Amino acid sequence: MVSSPAPSRAGKDEAATNAQSDEPRRASNVILLGTLADHEENVLTLKKHDFSPLRATTIDRLKVWLDHDVCGIVVARSWWSSVPQAEREGILFRIVSHSTFAWLKIDSQDLPVTSQRLDELLLETRHAVPTMGECVCHDGWRLSGHDITALKNARKLLTGAESVRLCPADIQETQALVLAGAAIKQVAQRNAAGPFRVNRVDTSLIPGGRSQAKIIRLAPDDDGTPFVAKVDDVERLREEMQRFRRYAQRWDASLNPCLHFHSGISLILFGLVESPDKPGQPAPTLEETLETMFYCEHWGDYQGPSEDDLRELIKRTIKKLQRLNSQPGDGMHKPLAFLQIEPYRTLRTQGHEWKIGHSDGSDGSIFDYEERASVKVAELEDRSIVHGDVQLRNILVRDGREPHFIDYAYCGPGHPCLDLARLESAILFFCGRMNGDEREFGSVLFDVLDGKTEEDVKRKHPSFCTTRTNRLAIFTSLACRAAAFELLGSIDRGEDDWLAMKYVISCQSLFMISMQSGVVRAQLSALGAYMKLRRGW
Known part of the structure; x- marks a missing residue:
């Protein structure tokens, strides 16, 4: 640059x-x-x-x-x-x-x-x-x-942007000008039959991840499909566009992002993945889909996708990630997706050990295997192409079964198992519900690590598998494990690489706000016991 x-x-x-x-x-x-x-x-x-x-x-x-x-x-x-x-x-x-x-x-x-x-x-x-x-x-x-x-x-574009009413008008004036101008340009492109004057653009903020970017839904009054705008620093957005074009465009081009900037304000305008039953509305995120399933399962009749549809959705999500992760890293960009956890090691020097009980009955700390796992992960940190920020809010669900990924700021070289480990952890930590204590839940997860089939897990832990959410969590863990082994086998690597990535992701998750720490600790408990007993760590 x-x-x-x-x-x-x-x-x-x-x-x-x-x-x-x-x-x-x-x-x-x-x-x-x-x-x-x-x-x-x-x-x-x-x-x-x-x-x-x-x-x-x-x-x-x-x-x-x-x-x-x-x-x-x-x-x-x-x-x-x-x-x-x-x-x-x-x-x-x-x-x-x-x-x-x-x-x-x-x-x-x-x-x-x-x-x-x-x-x-x-x-x-x-x-x-x-x-x-x-x-x-x-x-x-x-x-x-x-x-x-x-x-x-x-001049007509800029004066037209100044006259457009953004409703509600709780957006900075300079941002409003660029948002309106971008909407006018996009509307002009899709109204090939003739010019259309945009007078009003309805706006609403969309909850996003943990970045400082502002995500805004734009609905111009031409009755066409709305857009989604990501407002952020221009250099970060240029980097994201570069990563999207280089790594993800052929993989998932459904959003068709366009970069706009003027007067120091910059944004990416995405096409909207519509909800099929509500034209003009954004498709729900995977988080919203699972949240609906959870609340309806516990407090009312479930009206969302069937369990079979959700399993099909998870399978398609995993397959889509596999297609991306099977591409070799090209060395053109520095890996951004894997965040090291050195800052948390200072806790250990302060005497904070984060004690956990391993599912084999022994006691330990999350730091027992963290350093070795981090070294193992670093060996493959740029081996594949990854999405880099797989979380439930970054997956849109169309028609209950079709996943679409958004937010490509971290797309590029990365560990071949990163996306799968994050998908598995996101669903497990969101859906998994403990019927007993952490050790009991850890024993369920130990059996998953040990390669037990879903039917074996159900027979051994019948009370745990009575809920749809827990069954979906187990299904996801087993499916991600199988997909990860397939990816690693293609590059002559093995199970230890998958375990190392899962361990590091779990350590990171333990420090995240609003994460179910009990479930995360159970995962670390199972991983610690499994790596000790089965892998000789």
Whole structure:
């Protein structure tokens, strides 16, 4: 990624630039980069069409104008002579990465990069090839009739975004502008029959994971399918788009994400996976699906998917992850998905041991095998491609049986068993309910680790398996175990790698807010006993 350049000293003609430029006017500002003589004709043309030309002959003046709401930037070849050689590519990156709403015209003569590199910069910043209505790069910088039309369209988009009512209006003004502008662009693309004016966009916040990103559902008034927007830092979103395009697009392209940014606000706009029985509404998450099953099972008649449908959903989820995890890591990105737990080791130095009772009757600590497990996991930390953030809120369930994954911020190289271990743990820790104490529950999980069949577990622990939620948890654990062994066998690895990943994930889970610590401790108890008795750890 090209780094942003350091500020350069303003040139001696900055005062003239200020004096001859109009005061900025919202949504009608066009930045002109180059000498005053080069843009004399452009200034007259822009004023004729009620635009405000903002001329800049220095880097400092460019940065001032970029803080304003602009609908276009025109770069003449003379601009580059005022920019130090070492800073030119960085300044070009700054220009093309300013806004996906503003129109660009760049003179191809004397560009500091090749045309191929310019295309790469545009793709790096936007993760899409801009249309002629968004960016023009050819010989010349004087504005034509077609250019004025493109500028008017950009101004219309921005002024239209300003007039759109977001309901409820509890979103920051700058965020609202970009959300509305992104919605207008998407609506224009899907209304091929003709233009549609968006007047209102209904919004609602969607509960997400533990990141600082804001997830917002957008429902424009064109009666089409709503969108989901993820608002976050632009560099994080560019990284996520890059990871999605490189690793996940062929695996699950149903969301069709698009990156938008303007005035320092950035977002990814996703297509919405609809609920089939409620058009226009987002499909429920796996967490919501399991939560409905749990509450209805205990406090009323269950009206959700049948147990067979839920098992089919889990099987399809595992198969989908297997297809992704079977791809080898490419070394293009640093593994982000596996979070080390060194910070928690400081607890041990403070005398905090996190005692657990192993299911074989012995006592121990969660730290007994954590260090060895972490070393084992690190051996395969970039061997496969992983989703990286498999949690119940990141899986949308369509038609009760079809899983769709969202949030690709951690997608990329990772441990081949990471996704399966997180899926198993997420369902076990959410669904599993202890009928007795931790040791009793640990003995159930020990039998699962030991490769007992589901029927064997039911016969040995009949009271535990009376509930649908516990049966689903056992089914998931056994299915994930089988899938993990298949993945590991394909790379000549084995059971110890699966156990190590499960142990580390369980240690991490013990420190998470709202996690069922009793179930997590039972899992660690079973793992400790199994690794000691069966694997000789």
